[in-house]
Amino acid sequence: MNPSTTPASIPVAARPFEFRLEPRRTALVIIDMQRDFIEPGGFGASLGNDVSHLAAAVGPTRTLLDAWRALAWPIVHTRESHAPDLSDCPPAKRHRGSPKLRIGDAGPMGRLLVRGEPGCDIVPALAPQPGEIVIDKPGKGAFHATPLGAELERLGVRQLVFAGVTTEVCVQTTMREANDRGFECLLVEEATASYFPAFKAATIEMIVAQGGIVGWAAPLASLMTALQPQLAARTASAA
Numbered sequence: 731m732n733p734s735t736t737p738a739s740i741p742v743a744a745r746p747f748e749f750r751l752e753p754r755r756t757a758l759v760i761i762d763m764q765r766d767f768i769e770p771g772g773f774g775a776s777l778g779n780d781v782s783h784l785a786a787a788v789g790p791t792r793t794l795l796d797a798w799r800a801l802a803w804p805i806v807h808t809r810e811s812h813a814p815d816l817s818d819c820p821p822a823k824r825h826r827g828s829p830k831l832r833i834g835d836a837g838p839m840g841r842l843l844v845r846g847e848p849g850c851d852i853v854p855a856l857a858p859q860p861g862e863i864v865i866d867k868p869g870k871g872a873f874h875a876t877p878l879g880a881e882l883e884r885l886g887v888r889q890l891v892f893a894g895v896t897t898e899v900c901v902q903t904t905m906r907e908a909n910d911r912g913f914e915c916l917l918v919e920e921a922t923a924s925y926f927p928a929f930k931a932a933t934i935e936m937i938v939a940q941g942g943i944v945g946w947a948a949p950l951a952s953l954m955t956a957l958q959p960q961l962a963a964r965t966a967s968a969a
């Protein structure tokens with residue numbers, strides 16, 4: 731699509747009311763789609779979770795990723811991860827509870843949540859491509875102790891479309907951080923998942939309650955329908 735004919739905003743049917751997506755100023759933020767959360771033998775499983783609940787979010791997230799890549803709009807991937815010496819892992823985080831394995835312990839996919847280990851990688855279907863931003867975050871929120879805010883400012887981004895896991899932990903924490911920093915945030919419902927389906931549902935309700943106190947939520951189909959003219963124009967201009 732000729733940039734001069736790109737609309738200033740694209741209406742997306744969402745809750746609690748229409749989200750007006752601003753082309754090129756909206757980044758896709760994919761939270762922690764790492765093997766350590768999604769596959770058996772990782773950090774999520776070490777906490778006693780049924781990791782099979784998270785697989786459902788991979789396909790819808792890939793649909794979003796393909797769309798953002800086709801449109802050449804900004805893409806951010808995050809990884810909850812720690813330095814090999816665990817210097818960025820607060821003892822209060824590492825020693826919480828009584829998991830089978832703790833952060834930094836060796837499991838079947840390497841040391842849990844440690845950068846460079848196989849389990850810390852993003853699942854192959856969603857692997858970052860050159861030019862996409864990858865944020866390693868020691869906390870649950872992606873703004874805490876990371877360059878994410880500076881990267882988004884550099885790109886002139888003011889809206890964030892969210893996918894990833896888990897809905898009520900790192901996705902929600904990051905949405906709340908972003909909301910407090912003045913970003914408009916849209917969560918794509920099928921592209922997020924929790925080990926506890928009831929927590930996912932409750933989180934979506936919390937986000938959209940009180941007139942969108944944290945942001946908006948929309949089904950994947952709403953967003954893809956809204957983006958269709960942009961995607962068709964891209965395909966036509968590439969042909």
Ligand code: C5J
Nearest residue numbers: 762810895896899900
């Ligand atoms: C958790 C995350 N659940 N990515 N991390 O510990 O949500």
